[in-house]
Structure formats: C-alpha cells, structure tokens
Amino acid sequence: xxxxxxxxxxxxxxxxxxxxxxxxxxxxxxxxxxxxxxxxxxxxxxxxxxxxxxxxxxxxxxxxxxxxxxxxxxxxxxxxxxxxxxxxxxxxxxxxxxxxxxxxxxxxxxxxxxxxxxxxxxxxxxxxxxxxxxxxxxxxxxxxxxxxxxxxxxxxxxxxxxxxxxxxxxxxxxxxxxxxxxxxxxxxxxxxxxxxxxxxxxxxxxxxxxxxxxxxxxxxxxxxxxxxxxxxxxxxxxxxxxxxxxxxxxxxxxxxxxxxxxxxxxxxxxxxxxxxxxxxxxxxxxxxxxxxxxxxxxxxxxxxxxxxxxxxxxxxxxxxxxxxxxxxxxxxxxxxxxxxxxxxxxxxxxxxxxxxxxxxxxxxxxxxxxxxxxxxxxxxxxxxxxxxxxxxxxxxxxxxxxxxxxxxxxxxxxxxxxxxxxxxxxxxxxxxxxxx
Amino acid sequence: xxxxxxxxxxxxxxxxxxxxxxxxxxxxxxxxxxxxxxxxxxxxxxxxxxxxxxxxxxxxxxxxxxxxxxxxxxxxxxxxxxxxxxxxxxxxxxxxxxxxxxxxxxxxxxxxxxxxxxxxxxxxxxxxxxxxxxxxxxxxxxxxxxxxxxxxxxxxxxxxxxxxxxxxxxxxxxxxxxxxxxxxxxxxxxxxxxxxxxxxxxxxxxxxxxxxxxxxxxxxxxxxxxxxxxxxxxxxxxxxxxxxxxxxxxxxxxxxxxxxxxxxxxxxxxxxxxxxxxxxxxxxxxxxxxxxxxxxxxxxxxxxxxxxxxxxxxxxxxxxxxxxxxxxxxxxxxxxxxxxxxxxxxxxxxxxxxxxxxxxxxxxxxxxxxxxxxxxxxxxxxxxxxxxxxxxxxxxxxxxx
Numbered sequence: 001x002x003x004x005x006x007x008x009x010x011x012x013x014x015x016x017x018x019x020x021x022x023x024x025x026x027x028x029x030x031x032x033x034x035x036x037x038x039x040x041x042x043x044x045x046x047x048x049x050x051x052x053x054x055x056x057x058x059x060x061x062x063x064x065x066x067x068x069x070x071x072x073x074x075x076x077x078x079x080x081x082x083x084x085x086x087x088x089x090x091x092x093x094x095x096x097x098x099x100x101x102x103x104x105x106x107x108x109x110x111x112x113x114x115x116x117x118x119x120x121x122x123x124x125x126x127x128x129x130x131x132x133x134x135x136x137x138x139x140x141x142x143x144x145x146x147x148x149x150x151x152x153x154x155x156x157x158x159x160x161x162x163x164x165x166x167x168x169x170x171x172x173x174x175x176x177x178x179x180x181x182x183x184x185x186x187x188x189x190x191x192x193x194x195x196x197x198x199x200x201x202x203x204x205x206x207x208x209x210x211x212x213x214x215x216x217x218x219x220x221x222x223x224x225x226x227x228x229x230x231x232x233x234x235x236x237x238x239x240x241x242x243x244x245x246x247x248x249x250x251x252x253x254x255x256x257x258x259x260x261x262x263x264x265x266x267x268x269x270x271x272x273x274x275x276x277x278x279x280x281x282x283x284x285x286x287x288x289x290x291x292x293x294x295x296x297x298x299x300x301x302x303x304x305x306x307x308x309x310x311x312x313x314x315x316x317x318x319x320x321x322x323x324x325x326x327x328x329x330x331x332x333x334x335x336x337x338x339x340x341x342x343x344x345x346x347x348x349x350x351x352x353x354x355x356x357x358x359x360x361x362x363x364x365x366x367x368x369x370x371x372x373x374x375x376x377x378x379x380x381x382x383x384x385x386x387x388x389x390x391x392x393x394x395x396x397x398x399x400x401x402x403x404x405x406x407x408x409x410x411x412x413x414x415x416x417x418x419x420x421x422x423x424x425x426x427x428x429x430x431x432x433x434x435x436x
Numbered sequence: 437x438x439x440x441x442x443x444x445x446x447x448x449x450x451x452x453x454x455x456x457x458x459x460x461x462x463x464x465x466x467x468x469x470x471x472x473x474x475x476x477x478x479x480x481x482x483x484x485x486x487x488x489x490x491x492x493x494x495x496x497x498x499x500x501x502x503x504x505x506x507x508x509x510x511x512x513x514x515x516x517x518x519x520x521x522x523x524x525x526x527x528x529x530x531x532x533x534x535x536x537x538x539x540x541x542x543x544x545x546x547x548x549x550x551x552x553x554x555x556x557x558x559x560x561x562x563x564x565x566x567x568x569x570x571x572x573x574x575x576x577x578x579x580x581x582x583x584x585x586x587x588x589x590x591x592x593x594x595x596x597x598x599x600x601x602x603x604x605x606x607x608x609x610x611x612x613x614x615x616x617x618x619x620x621x622x623x624x625x626x627x628x629x630x631x632x633x634x635x636x637x638x639x640x641x642x643x644x645x646x647x648x649x650x651x652x653x654x655x656x657x658x659x660x661x662x663x664x665x666x667x668x669x670x671x672x673x674x675x676x677x678x679x680x681x682x683x684x685x686x687x688x689x690x691x692x693x694x695x696x697x698x699x700x701x702x703x704x705x706x707x708x709x710x711x712x713x714x715x716x717x718x719x720x721x722x723x724x725x726x727x728x729x730x731x732x733x734x735x736x737x738x739x740x741x742x743x744x745x746x747x748x749x750x751x752x753x754x755x756x757x758x759x760x761x762x763x764x765x766x767x768x769x770x771x772x773x774x775x776x777x778x779x780x781x782x783x784x785x786x787x788x789x790x791x792x793x794x795x796x797x798x799x800x801x802x803x804x805x806x807x808x809x810x811x812x813x814x815x816x817x818x819x820x821x822x823x824x825x826x827x828x829x830x831x832x833x834x835x836x837x
Contacts, residue, residue, distance in 0.1 A: 279779070
C-alpha cells in the first residue's frame with residue numbers, strides 16, 4: 001500500500017500549500033531576468049558587438065526616418081493649381097511632389113478609360129478584391145466556388161466592355177428572348193431538383209450578358225482604352241484561372257506512363273522555364289500575327305494574356321508535380337485496388353490531397369506571377385506600371401518619377417503583402433497537425 | 437537483400453506477355469489511342485501555324501534565314517566588352533549583347549550571393565533590431581515587382597545632379613546622372629601577370645588544402661592551411677608584380693568641360709540594372725540561406741559545441757556543409773532567375789541580348805529569327821548553369837550507403 005500512501009501525502013501537501021493566507025504572495029522574477037530591461041539586455045545589448053550593431057542601426061534608422069518624413073510629409077507639396085509645377089521643381093530632392101499623384105491618380109488607376117465611366121473599372125477592382133477574399137476563405141472551398149468565379153469574371157467583362165454596342169454580347173432580340181427562356185427553364189428545373197446549381201448560374205450569366213448592358217446603358221469601351229489597375233488584375237486573374245487547370249493537366253502528363261504525352265509535357269515545361277517571360281511576350285506581340293491566317297487578328301491584350309497563361313502554366317505545373325510526387329504511393333495503389341478509373345483516381349483521390357499539400361508554394365507562385373504581369377510594359381500594354389510610367393511623360397510632370405513609383409509600389413505591395421501573409425497563415429494552419 | 441530477390445526463381449521469370457486485344461478495355465490500346473490523338477492534335481496545330489507563317493512571310497515578302505547576321509548592323513552600342521563599332525555585323529552586335537547579359541549576370545550573381553547570405557544570417561541574428569530590419573527588407577523587396585524597382589532606381593540615378601555638381605562621397609569617386617566614376621589603375625603587362633599569378637595562387641592554395649586534408653585523414657593531425665594560402669594568394673601576385681617593376685599609375689576621373697574623362701565608368705543603365713537585380717535577388721537568397729541554416733537540426737549545434745568547437749568552427753565545419761545541401765537546389769533557380777530577369781534591361785535601355793535582338797528585329801523585320809536567337813541564348817545559359825549546379829550539388833550531396 002506504499003504507493004497509495006505517497007499519493008495521499010502528496011495530495012495533502014498540495015492542499016496545505018493552497019491554504020489562503022499561509023501561502024506567500026507570488027514573487028516576480030528579478031529585474032535582470034524578466035521584463036523590458038532583461039529583454040533589452042538579451043536582445044539588443046547581449047555583447048559589445050551586439051551593442052555596437054544596435055547603436056549603429058538606431059542611428060541609421062533615425063537618420064533615414066527623419067529624412068524620409070521630411071521628404072514625404074514635412075516638405076511635401078500635395079496639390080498644385082492647374083499643372084503649375086514650378087513650386088514642386090524648386091523643392092526637388094528636398095520635398096516630395098505628391099501633387100503628381102493627386103493630379104494623375106485617376107489616370108494611373110484607370111488609364112485612358114473614359115472619365116465619366118470610371119465607376120465601372122473601380123467596381124471591377126472591388127469585384128476582383130471580393131473574389132480574392134471569398135476564394136481565400138476556407139469555408140468557401142467547395143465546388144460552387146468555380147461557379148462564383150465564372151459569374152464574377154463574366155460580370156467583370158460586362159462592366160469593362162459595357163453593353164449595348166458590344167459586338168457579340170447578344171444584341172439581337174431573339175437572343176434576349178432565348179436568354180429569358182433559358183433562365184426560366186433552368187430556374188424551374190433547379191427548383192424541381194432536376195439539375196444542380198451550375199446550369200441556372202450559367203443561364204443567369206447568359207441572361208445578364210443579354211440584358212445588363214442595354215438596361216444600364218453602359219457605353220461600349222473597346223479594349224484599347226482599358227488601362228491601369230484593372231488590366232493588371234485581369235492579366236493576373238484570368239491568367240491564373242486558365243493557367244491553373246492547364247498546369248494540372250501538364251503535371252499529370254509529366255507523370256504519365258505514356259511516353260509520347262510525357263515527352264510533350266517535359267518539353268513544354270522545360271522550354272518555357274528556360275526562357276525569360278519577356279521573350280514570350282515579344283513572341284506574342286511580334287510573332288503571333290505571323291502565326292495566324294490572313295485576316296484573322298487577335299487583340300494585343302489577349303495575345304499577352306495567352307503568353308502569360310503559357311508561362312504561368314509551366315511554373316505552376318512544377319509546383320503541382322511536387323504535390324503529386326509527395327503523395328504516398330499507397331494512395332495511388334489503393335485507388336487502383338478499388339478499381340477506380342484513371343480520372344476517378346485523379347479527381348477523387350490524388351488531386352484533393354496533392355493540391356492541399358502545395359497550397360503555400362502555389363500562393364507564392366501566384367505572388368511572383370502577379371508581379372510578373374508588370375512586364376507587359378515592355379510590349380506597350382497599359383497596365384498599372386505602364387500607366388504610372390506614362391503619367392510622367394507629360395512635360396509639366398516630368399521628373400517626378402519617384403513619387404509615382406512609390407504610389408504604384410504601394411498598390412502592388414498591398415496585394416502581394418496580403419497574399420504572402422495569407423500564405424504564411426495558411427501554411428501554419430495546414431501544418432498544425434505536424435507540430436508537437 | 438538484392439541477392440535474395442535476384443536468386444528467387446519467381447523473380448527471374450518475366451511475367452507472361454498478354455496479347456493486345458483490340459478493345460477499349462485493354463489499357464495498352466487506350467494508351468496508344470490517347471497518345472496518337474494528343475500527338476496528332478499537337479502536330480496538326482504546329483503544322484497549321486507553320487503553314488500560316490510561311491504564307492504570311494510570303495505575302496509580306498520577308499526572306500527567312502540567318503543571312504542578315506552577316507550584314508552591317510549600323511546600331512550604336514554604348515557598352516561593349518569586346519571591340520565594336522556600328523559598321524560591324526549583326527552577328528558581332530548580338531555577341532556584344534550576349535556578353536553584356538553575361539557581364540551583368542555574373543557580377544549580379546556574385547554580389548547577390550554575398551549580400552543575400554549576409555541578410556539571411558542577419559535575419560537569424562540574436563540582435564532583435566538587426567533581425568527585424570532584415571526581415572522588413574526581405575518582405576518589402578519581395579512584394580514589389582522587379583521592373584518597378586528597376587524603373588525606380590533608374591529614375592533616381594537620372595535625377596542625380598549633372599557632372600558639374602556630381603556627388604563626391606569619397607575622393608576620386610563621382611556619382612552623377614552620367615553614372616558612377618571610379619579611379620582605376622592604368623592597365624599594364626605586369627597587372628595581367630599578377631592576375632595570372634593570383635589565379636595560379638588560388639589553384640595552388642586549393643591543392644594545398646586538399647593535400648593537408650588528405651594528410652589529416654591519414655594521420656589525424658590537423659594542419660594549418662591559412663599561412664600557405666595567404667602566401668600563395670597574396671604573396672605570389674605581389675611578388676610577380678614587384679618583380680616586373682611594380683607599375684602603379686592611378687587613372688582618376690577628372691571633370692573636363694561637361695563630362696568626366698578617365699577613370700572607370702559604370703553607366704547609369706548598368707548601375708540601375710545591377711542594383712535592382714542584386715537587391716531583388718538578395719532578398720530571395722536571404723530566405724533560402726535562412727531556411728537552409730534552420731533546416732540543420734539543433735542537435736548538430738549542441739553536439740558540435742559539446743565537442744568543444746568554437747562558434748566559427750561549428751558554422752564552418754558542421755552547420756554550413758549540411759545547410760548547403762538544402763540551399764544549393766533553390767539557389768540554382770535563383771541564379772537562373774537573375775539571369776532571366778536581366779532581360780528586363782530592355783526597359784531601362786541597357787543593351788543586353790534582348791535589347792539588341794529587339795533592335796535587330798525591328799531593323800531587319802526578321803521577327804522569328806530574332807526571337808529564336810533570344811530563346812536559344814537563354815536556353816543555353818539556363819542549361820549550362822543548371823548543369824554546373826547539378827554537378828556541384830551531386831558533389832556535396834549526402835553520401836549514403
């Protein structure tokens with residue numbers, strides 16, 4: 001009975017210790033072991049070298065911060081009356097001329113889009129942001145998300161192009177009638193439970209195409225006049241939406257046992273990854289017109305978009321392949337043993353697990369890819385960076401590049417920083433089971 | 437184990453060959469059909485594109501072929517490593533472009549590796565301020581497009597005062613909107629000889645280190661390498677230089693009229709491109725180095741300290757060799773990225789291969805050839821770098837049983 005005895009004694013001791021009044025007040029550790037002073041000593045002044053580094057850095061940071069605040073805020077000029085930049089020029093190097101941003105921000109954000117219609121690209125930007133936020137939330141990671149994307153991208157197209165005079169956007173009355181019939185039919189079938197969510201949504205999109213433009217009376221804006229942030233977001237988002245499925249197919253092809261398909265995929269990935277994006281963009285802008293039959297002409301934006309899709313597809317394919325390789329072989333074998341076909345095995349067993357494994361590197365690739373859309377500047381497409389660069393071409397505003405690039409940089413930074421933070425959180429969350 | 441499996445008679449026999457049935461349920465037939473289908477579609481698309489291209493070229497009266505390479509280029513190139521004048525051929529102009537690309541890539545890779553490693557180690561520093569600063573740097577630089585950064589640096593360099601009011605941080609160094617001017621020695625035969633002696637010294641030091649290591653493996657006694665290494669690397673070139681008369685004439689940049697003469701010139705385009713590439717790639721390299729060091733098990737540090745090794749020795753002998761295995765593969769792709777990103781030079785007017793090929797393409801109308809040249813050059817560079825790094829990676833890879 002000795003063990004039981006010990007237990008009781010221990011319990012008794014604990015009980016004694018808990019008697020109020022008798023227990024001493026909890027003592028705080030000495031100042032040198034905890035608290036801000038100890039923290040400073042441990043993290044900033046642990047050795048003479050560390051102290052020297054700290055002091056030097058404090059000096060440099062203080063000097064830089066003071067200089068920056070003086071330049072950016074104290075001495076800055078925020079507005080000038082009708083393009084009189086004389087005051088700004090006198091302050092060159094001493095104070096920032098934010099007047100260039102105040103004056104040109106609409107141009108930088110929306111390019112040459114008609115001024116009265118700027119609410120449309122602005123709404124498009126908001127739609128894009130909403131789409132990203134919704135896609136980022138794990139509770140929305142379901143099949144319906146594909147429908148949401150299709151719907152949102154269509155709506156974006158309608159907003160950007162505008163309706164009533166857009167060619168191909170169902171101008172005929174019979175098309176509008178057909179849209180109405182389709183919508184009613186699909187809605188009825190959905191209510192009766194005959195079909196899923198997808199078809200009524202498709203019909204709704206079709207109906208929107210037919211009606212929204214004419215009803216809201218949004219004038220048609222050709223692609224040549226689009227510009228600024230919406231172009232950057234369109235290139236990145238549409239690029240992603242098409243490159244991602246492509247990359248999955250290529251990654252599967254690269255691991256396929258069929259030699260011809262494997263060779264094709266390897267060639268595609270290695271060739272694209274071996275050359276810079278610029279050469280692909282040049283190819284899109286210079287060589288594409290030669291590839292197509294006479295009379296057939298693809299818009300410049302679309303050509304750049306195709307180049308970006310091909311480029312991103314190759315890089316994403318390598319990331320996806322990493323996920324496919326990381327999946328234990330037993331998963332493949334178990335699926336085979338169940339008698340699943342190749343596509344059942346891939347769609348139900350392999351991809352859901354493999355993609356989950358590579359979400360963080362995927363997001364990192366997306367960030368790189370978002371930044372890379374700025375390269376379309378070189379072939380003269382009017383994205384955010386090109387708009388910023390063009391804004392300072394006007395003689396009155398020449399020489400204020402730094403201010404404009406800071407403004408454009410802040411916009412890029414907000415998007416990329418949000419994505420990178422998201423990726424870090426997601427990584428921590430998805431790896432929670434691995435942590436001890 | 438392997439012997440057992442090969443000796444087992446059941447493994448010696450090949451599985452019986454099933455005859456192919458002409459049916460959709462035979463997986464080999466399906467595979468064949470799919471492959472024929474996919475290859476057929478790809479070939480059809482390529483054939484369609486080639487036919488269109490041939491037709492378009494005929495209609496536009498563009499002659500294909502690389503014959504234009506022998507023609508006079510007539511395009512001025514500001515920076516050239518080899519002799520070049522606008523009367524030279526396109527082939528030579530393109531060669532100058534390739535050399536310019538290689539120049540900025542090689543210098544960029546060396547600087548980015550040094551700075552990136554320093555920042556990566558700084559991010560792991562016990563000094564909180566230093567670590568925070570390094571992580572802010574990495575985060576900010578990685579979240580901005582490289583092209584934006586290049587344009588930013590170029591704008592800043594263009595905004596500098598002219599040569600007459602040039603910034604003069606250190607005596608003999610001038611920074612103006614014409615670029616960076618540095619003092620440089622007048623190059624003579626003795627300098628070339630000293631440079632060759634330096635290379636020989638490095639090779640000798642390396643051989644000596646190998647010999648010392650081999651001896652240590654044999655008798656267990658460590659030998660000092662550094663005195664001999666210093667003698668070979670520093671002493672030998674100095675001795676050669678002194679023996680040849682020790683010529684030393686400094687060529688200092690001097691303001692004459694509206695611009696500087698003499699000295700070494702770093703053009704604003706090259707400088708902006710180099711600064712942009714190095715700061716950008718250094719941020720990525722810093723993350724790779726940090727991840728590599730963190731990947732080394734804490735127990736390795738503790739075991740090394742328990743053996744009585746000093747901090748530097750722990751890093752050099754225990755941690756870094758293991759970290760390198762994690763670092764090298766992603767580092768390779770960063771080097772490749774830097775080389776490919778150097779093509780952004782075209783946006784700020786540094787005449788690399790893309791820029792010169794683009795001008796060639798505009799002047800001659802040889803679009804397909806121009807782009808093929810760009811792609812061929814980059815593919816060659818990419819494949820060479822990855823081949824070299826694969827070799828290096830195989831050399832330092834963990835030797836397992």
